[in-house]
Amino acid sequence: MIIPRLALKNLFGAGLRTWLNVVVLSFSFVAIIGLQGIYDGMNNQAVQALTDAEYGGGQYWQENYDPYEPLSLPDAHAPLPEALLGLKDAGLAAPVLIVQGTIYPSGRIQPVLIKGIDPEQSVISIPTHFLAREDIKLPALIGTRMAKNAGLKKGDTITVRWRDAQGTFDAKDVRIVEVMRTTAQSIDRGQIWVPLKKIQELARMPNEASLVVLAQDTEPLKEGLAGWNFKNLEFLLKDITELVQAKTIGGSIMYVILLLLAMLAIFNTQVLSIFRRRKEMGTLMALGFTRVKVIQLFTLEGAMHGVLAALVAAIYGTPLLVLFTKKGWAMPESVDSYGFAIGDKLIPTYGAGLIIGTTVLVLLVTTIVSFLPTRKIAKLKPTDALRGRMS
Amino acid sequence: MENSFLIKTKELVKIYPIGWKKLAALDHVNLGFEKAEFTGVVGPSGSGKTTLLNIIGSLDVPTAGSAEVLGKKVEDLSNRQAAALRNHSIGFIFQTFNLLPVYTVFENVEFPLLLLGLSADERKQKVRKALEWVDLVDRAKSKPAQLSGGQCQRVAIARAVVKKPAIILADEPTANLDAENSHNILQTMEELNRELKTTFIFATHDEKVIRYIRRKITLVDGKVAKDEVMNPTKAERKGQ
Structure with a gap:
């Protein structure tokens, strides 16, 4: 125990x-944890938003069905198998039928995806209950981005055209019953949500769906379903995970620089210490320290x-980071265009890990940096050290 | 008679390479030191005094010949064994005191005892005793920077004697002190030598030290030129 005691005393x-080095290093500590917490928060927030609003439990x-291949959509529908119907009836699944369509806002043509969903569903956090209006023939729900893009607002009526299962074009007016605010762009931009039954009827695809969202924490069916493939969250969130990873690597450069600066200060101090304290080393050896102990x-x-x-x-980082966690970081609107489902506030996550x-x-890097200059001591002769010379 | 030597050197040679040349700091030195000796190794600069002390103190190894300290051959000791020998049996007093600057007087004196693994109570007792010997009990909490040169050297003496080593090696212990402080320090060391039966070996060319020693070994160009017994009177010691 003598070495830790002496080290602390010397420090x-x-x-x-010592305190200058400690303060610089502590900045790196807080900055690394702070930055990494922002990325973790970004990741968690995006994942949570997408899970809540779109992916559910898979x-x-x-x-x-292939979301990246629009031409696949006309063929991407099929009647729901019994097993999935059972889950739907139990409130554990929400079928979605996707039909390609066109709207004509302000005399322009704009392609859209018409998505049919059960107004009563509670599997994903879309306010589909607005679609349960009996007084409106074809109610529609859109997101704020879509509304802005198409110049639509609540109460507006707009013509929608689509092709049914037989390839026949049809059109109808829909009434915008609500403009929803969502952080998940993928359920907003270029999309119109309508009641599932209505679109099944209009597109002549009775009881059919393109995909079925499972409620969170719902286990997928043990047996495979013919004509349907299960996509788990890992698959569905792959893009967002990769995006966050790419951004994390970018952010890491910043904290590597901070860490290097702090390490440089420690390395410098160590080199200086070893140079200036040779007599002390010699004295320690004369008093009975081995070179290994001096190192x-x-x-x-x-x-x-x-x-x-x-x-x-x-001491100063904990209250600071807790404050960030409580208040969050206000995000500019432009962040939305980066493709991140963050919203107007980013809440950093500082986990134990x-x-x-x-x-x-x-601590590891500091120890390595501290050790490197001390290797010189291994060659130090006590007699030279006592004279203040380096061997 | 030979067996009573605490320290014995036999044909001791130490050669330092200086550029292309080789300098013999010690040239076939044969010496023996008994328990409780109060000996001075004198000679001009470069005569090999410090080299001899360094080898006896197991801080250096001979190029040839042998140095036996407390029955252990210095040239055969590993780093660890040499450190253990210094830790247990040898005390050093340096010209520049070599106190650890961030430690208090108490902690400086306590240091060798920490290495010996003594309990806190034992350490406290021994440090107090050592500080009493050098009359520095009241400065126990001071840092070396707050002490005079004489006080610093007394702390160094306390540090050297606290573990009651068999041998104390003092390299120019009075070189940085004025006459009065030198006299006080030497008196203290002489008392300790008598009380503790510790062997003191000085490397010095200070006349004040020479007046105190009971044996004078003169080195010239690494060779023992003279080895004489001294018997100074009290008045001679004080330079009167």
């Missing part, structure tokens, strides 16, 4: 030099900068 004895896709002492001294920095970072991981990383 505090160095006064301002989706069954009709085998021809351990100086390495620990350097490494303890990391420990002190973690404590200092905890992030904090422990960052602490271990910084």
